[in-house]
Amino acid sequence: MVVQVTCHKLLTICFPTDMASVFQRCDKMEACLGLFKRMVEFNVEVTVYSLTIVIDGLCKRRRVKRAIDLMIEMASKGIKPNVVTYNTLINAYIKRTDFDGVNEMLRLMEVDEVAFNVATYTLLIDWHGSSGKIDEVERMFEEMCEKGIKADIHVYTVVINWNCKIGNTKRAFALFDELTEKGLVANVHTYGALIDGVCKAGEMEAAEILVNEMQTRGLDVNQLIYNTLIDGYCKRGLIDEAFKVQVIMEKKGFENDIYTLNTIADGLRKLNQPEEAKRWLLTMIEKGVVPNVVSYTTLIDIYCKEGNFVEAKKLFQEMKKAGGEPNAVTYNVLIDGHSKKGRMKEAYELRDEMRAKGIFPDIYTYTSLLHGECIFGKLDDAVELFNEVRQKGLPLNVVTYTAIISGLSKEGRSEEAFKLYDEMTEAGLTPDDRVYTSLVSSLHKA
Structure with a gap:
């Protein structure tokens, strides 16, 4: 005896909503879309609930345009989207930072009178x-x-x-x-x-x-909260309290993550404990925490301040090999370290490298270079850099003015130094003691 079952009956028996949900979860979206087309073809009832499940699946796979097309197609066949459907699409557009898409969904909601x-x-x-x-x-x-x-x-x-x-x-x-x-x-x-x-x-x-x-x-308490507490204690300089929270976090079964790693290292560094910061970072890396650009940059900064440029360069290359792209902060740390040690050739090479990578030198880059030129008496080069900063329209800060004023004062160029002092105060910047000391000193050299 042969039992004949029509395609319409088979699709109805399969319960479309459940099948859509299953296909969505098992990453068979094409099968899911095919199912919908068959249901429409054989006039099987398709609910807005099952439609929304498919749209959600498409959105999670970043196929938002296909989801919109499906919604429009189904709307033309009488299956109108509801608030859950629109919420799904709004969420997808927000995640894509497509604000025009968000606004378009809001417009359609208004047209469809969906509250x-x-x-x-x-x-x-x-x-x-x-x-x-x-x-x-x-x-x-x-x-x-x-x-x-x-x-x-x-x-x-x-x-x-x-x-x-x-x-x-x-x-x-x-x-x-x-x-x-x-x-x-x-x-x-x-x-x-x-x-x-x-x-x-x-x-x-x-x-x-x-x-x-x-x-x-x-x-x-979850790991995010533990890390928040660690960050809070570090920002207040209470590093011992931060370590207490970190120990509790470990006892609760949470492993130190990259945020824990960088937060404590930064806290130690700000307390002028570079050796402890370096030891902490290296220990955690040995334990399996994968460093990111922030971690590498912190270590590079410490080595530069120690004058250990061999190790700094080694880490810089290691970071790039690991897939970490150095950012402006990384380059500025290296440029500042080389400049303060009189390694201006290396500093300018790094400046050129960051430009070649499409990373534009900022005020911190120029201040480091300018400071290096001033330290080693190359005032004309420093003034040239200072003028370049002006031409580029970069915002001059107290540190930049202090560096150039101190450099000029050191060489007895008091008239230029006082002129920049006036310019600095007119710009609303407050000079520090170093500026006043340098200006007074310049008068004795003039």
Whole structure:
């Protein structure tokens, strides 16, 4: 006996939504799209839910244009996108930093009379926050509340996070109190945002209180929060406290990552403990932490300050072989190190190399070169560099003026030095003691 099953019946029995979900998860998007075409061809009902699953799969594979085409095609057949569909596409465009795409989705939502839900507002609020538009963050949050859309913990966390990023912890804590009063329960991300805010403000006691509170509520401290605490302690110069947190983090089963590596190294370096910073970096690298450009640059800086240019160059080449592209900071560290030791030929070669790589020398590059020329008495070359900075329109800073004024003063060229002093003060820059000492000294040499 042969059982005949029509294609229409077979596709219906297969339950399209489940099949779309399975194909999406197992990376068989072409099969998924083919399934949709067959369903449409045989007039099998396709729901907006299954459509959204396929669109989500396409977006996750960076095929946003294909997702849009599919949405338009399905809309022409009567399957209209809903708010979840649009949220999926908005999220995809935000991740691509395609703001025109975001605005086009918002326009289509208006045309289709699809109302925002809390997830839409969360996406848009986070987008505006990442663009530095905190006023728009607050406006959209207020608009959402006025429309009677119930705020959830996710949107509260986003608004808290961006207020903390700009240092407005007072507003962040007011929002925290508000969500608590509404019966919402803060999660690890909410606490993480607040802890980041107070750490950036240097309020480590407040950070400790928040950590204790979240643990009391049964929330585990994650690696991001541990690293935030380490960074906070390092910025306050409390390196011993930073190491205590790092030890606790390890005991909790978290491995030191690149952020831990660089944060502690930077903390030690700022405390003028270069040997300890070098030892820490080398030890962690030996333990398997893969260094990045920041790690290499820190080590290169330490070796340059030691005058160990052989090791600095070795690390520079090692970084490039490992696939790390030196940035302006890396080159400036090397140029500064060579300049201060009178190795001006090497310094200029590095300046030329960074130019060849499309990295434009900045004010720090020129200041290092200018300082090197001044140290070793090549004032005419220093003045030429200073004039070049002006011609390029780079923003002169206190360090640049101090270097050239000190160099001119050292050679008894007091008239030029005082002229630059006047220019410096007129630009709103405040001279330091070194400038005044140099100017007084120049009068004795004039």
